[in-house]
Amino acid sequence: MNVTKKQQRQRTLKDAFLNGLTAFSSMLSVLVLTILLGYVFSKGIGLVNVDLLRNQYWSKSAIVAVEEGTQSGTFERPEDLPKEAVWSEKWGIALIDAVSHEKQALVLVERVDENSVFAATVDTSAGPNQGKSYPVVPGLQVQKIDFTDQQGNANFTGMLASETAEEMVHALDQAVSIRSVFIKTPGGGIRGSLIATLYLIFVSLLFALPIGVASAVYLNEIAKKNRFNGLIRSGIETLTGVPSIVYGLMGVSVLFPITAAFGATTTNILLGSLTLAIILLPTIIRSTEEALLVVPQSLRDASLSLGASETQTIFKITLPCAIPGILTGVLLSIGRIIGESAALIYTMGTFINDSPSLLSQGTSLAVHIWSVMSGEQPNFELACAISILILVFVLILNLTVKLISRRLNKAWY
Amino acid sequence: METSLRHQRNAEKLKRKMRIDKAFKYLFFLAALLSGSCILLIVLFILIKGIQPFLPGYRYGQMDLLQFLFGTMWRQDQAVYGVGYIVINTLISAFGALLLSFPISVLTALFIAKIAPRKLSAMLSTVVELLASIPSVVYGVFAAGMIVKLVKWLASLWGISTAGGSSLLAVILLLAIMIFPTITSMAVTAIQAVDHELELGSLALGATKTQTNFKVVLKSAKSGIFAGAILGLGRAFGEATAVSMVAGNKLFGPTFDLFDITRTLTSTMLAGLKETTGLDYDIRFSVGIVLMAVILVSNLILNAVKEKVGNHG
Structure with missing residues (x-):
């Protein structure tokens, strides 16, 4: 049978169409990734700065009082003060207008002269710090300043009267004496979550790494091929398919008593770490095993024939050769820890804790996102800003893993 | 000596x-x-x-198992817990995502493994890897910010109003994106493992390269591709945080309307988690059992199907 020109052309067309279809599908994935990255970066990049990492999430309010008798003076405007800042010559303080990440107008302290009355204020709000020195420092948010005006009347100025920095300084210049300042520390930062995430990484690896590596050594070096060891292996493999939220349930039911023995009363970071340790086990075991598999048998044989015991061979020959693989496992695990959310919501709670400790509640970066997103008013900007941090970190980890595995592929032996 | x-x-x-x-x-x-x-x-x-x-003698009052399993209403405030419609919703959203994602994944895998020039293929593999490494909360933020808007716009084209875009369709789109890298990478592996002799045989018989790709390569890689689909489906069932951000929390159901809000097993387990004691907390473990059962049963069925269609056809 001969193929006619027409049939041939039809075939070519059809092929081109099918090939085009595959190319189109692949482009869809590129499109999705681009839109996702574009969205997250455009929305969150404005918030990514050192303050985000350093600040606490909850802003704390305090009323600080000016010491009796201190008075105004004449302060020279510092030369390096930014143009937008408004300087009060009488009181030696610079205020500046700002906008919070919730798009609210704020007045921040930009500079305080060291001889100003504001540099020697005392905390008057009830609490353990009452009566202690609490100077007004740059970066604080000024809610309100109480003062006595020329007629001897008590008056106030500030954001509570929705005044700008300029109006406040103007009002202050009319004042005879300052009485107290209502200040707020800046909030919206992720310092606590950052610390909690570090806790999670260290503590969960502390448990998962030895157990995982030891399991891999057993499965690859010691275990005989029998039914029981097969069961262990399939048990570990099944762990990979368990959804993370189920791990969360497991954490609160199985592991909570362990942390309670250490004195925990609520869900806590230690519980989250232990749960994560179990989530990480299959990853670490698999990557260690893959590395152990490529260690040549001749190395082990040589070590044994020289009189080393099996334990010595494992610790001094086999495991050192497998270090790149173990490292890959660790990096993959860190990526998993940073991204994990569902299991941690169950085991650590969703309360954003500014000073987390092992036995207190806290949030990892991912849970922090969940926490600000699941409220009444989801805070997309902050969520995207944290997402950027997570994405950058995960990207770096992935690249490192790629580099290491390339190294592993051209091994030295 | x-x-x-x-x-x-x-x-x-x-x-x-x-x-x-x-x-x-x-x-x-x-x-x-x-x-x-x-x-x-x-x-x-x-x-x-x-x-x-x-069980009888339960601290907060014994629940009726049948009512729980086949109930069509979930009201925490009234202590009415019926998981039946939630199971159906979960199945709809997971299979919907698979239906959407599967063809795109397989075509992409074919493009990466066989059609694309080397550099492009390496770039696309990186894209797939990147998509796989993005944590689910980030997908959740993306879905709550962008996918929801897309759904809202689609709905307005038909003149339907949605609950701010949170809907079954948003869940399906989100899950489709999330399981795409899983299926694709499995499919790429399966396609690359196809015996080259088979391709050469097909080409020698006069089939074009494209015909070979679609009729020989894909057919031989069927089993591996199917395994990827099963894995992806597992991920779709178990995905929690991202889904919760766009599912809405429907109190009764099941939801068949694409633009209506829905409720999946995982979003139910996360919704309104505050107390760590009481019936409302304990019942989440029961939902967890149902979730594991759903995953197990669907895996068993799909594996049986895989054996059937497997590598005989």
Whole structure:
């Protein structure tokens, strides 16, 4: 049978169409990734700065009082003060207008002269710090300043009267004496979550790494091929398919008593770490095993024939050769820890804790996102800003893993 | 010169070495046993805790098991817990995502493995890897910010109003994106593993390259591609945080309307989690059992199907 020109052309067309279809599908994935990255970066990049990492999430309010008798003076405007800042010559303080990440107008302290009355204020709000020195420092948010005006009347100025920095300084210049300042520390930062995430990484690896590596050594070096060891292996493999939220349930039911023995009363970071340790086990075991598999048998044989015991061979020959693989496992695990959310919501709670400790509640970066997103008013900007941090970190980890595995592929032996 | 070192053997030292060897072997074995038995612990404890509400003498009042399994309403405020419609919703959203994602994934895998020039293929593999490494909360933020808007716009084209875009369709789109890298990477592996001789045979018989790709390569890789689909479906079932951000929390159901809000098993487990005691908390373990059962049963069925269509056709 001969193929006619027409049939041939039809075939070519059809092929081109099918090939085009595959190319189109692949482009869809590129499109999705681009839109996702574009969205997250455009929305969150404005918030990514050192303050985000350093600040606490909850802003704390305090009323600080000016010491009796201190008075105004004449302060020279510092030369390096930014143009937008408004300087009060009488009181030696610079205020500046700002906008919070919730798009609210704020007045921040930009500079305080060291001889100003504001540099020697005392905390008057009830609490353990009452009566202690609490100077007004740059970066604080000024809610309100109480003062006595020329007629001897008590008056106030500030954001509570929705005044700008300029109006406040103007009002202050009319004042005879300052009485107290209502200040707020800046909030919206992720310092606590950052610390909690570090806790999670260290503590969960502390448990998962030895157990995982030891399991891999057993499965690859010691275990005989029998039914029981097969069961262990399939048990570990099944762990990979368990959804993370189920791990969360497991954490609160199985592991909570362990942390309670250490004195925990609520869900806590230690519980989250232990749960994560179990989530990480299959990853670490698999990557260690893959590395152990490529260690040549001749190395082990040589070590044994020289009189080393099996334990010595494992610790001094086999495991050192497998270090790149173990490292890959660790990096993959860190990526998993940073991204994990569902299991941690169950085991650590969703309360954003500014000073987390092992036995207190806290949030990892991912849970922090969940926490600000699941409220009444989801805070997309902050969520995207944290997402950027997570994405950058995960990207770096992935690249490192790629580099290491390339190294592993051209091994030295 | 000495000819033998035998007399230098120290029996005591040797014995100690053997003892250490044995001790470490036990230690390694214990570690492996611990890792291997985790899954048993998980299943056992969740079963124990999840069954409790249905046993007589339960602290907060015994629940009716049948009502729980086949109920069509979930109201925490009224202590009415029916998981039946939620199971249906979960199945709809997961299979909907698979339906959407599967063809795109397979075509992409074919493009990466066989059609694209080397550089482009490497770039696309990186894209797929990147998509796989993005954590689910980030997908959630993206879905709550962008996918929801897309759904809203689609709905307005038809003149339907949505609950701010949170809907079954948003869940399906989100899950489709999330399981795409899983299926694609499995499919790429399967396609690359196809015997080259088969392709050459097809080409020698006069088939074009494209015909070979679609009719020979894809057919031979069927089993591996199917395994990827099963894995992806598992991920779709178990995905929690991202789904919760766009599912809405429908109180009754099931939801068949694409633009209506829905509720999946995982979003139910996360919704309104505040107390750590009480019926409302314990019932989440029961939902967990149902989730595991759904995953297990659908895996078994799909594996059976895979065996059937497997590599015989």
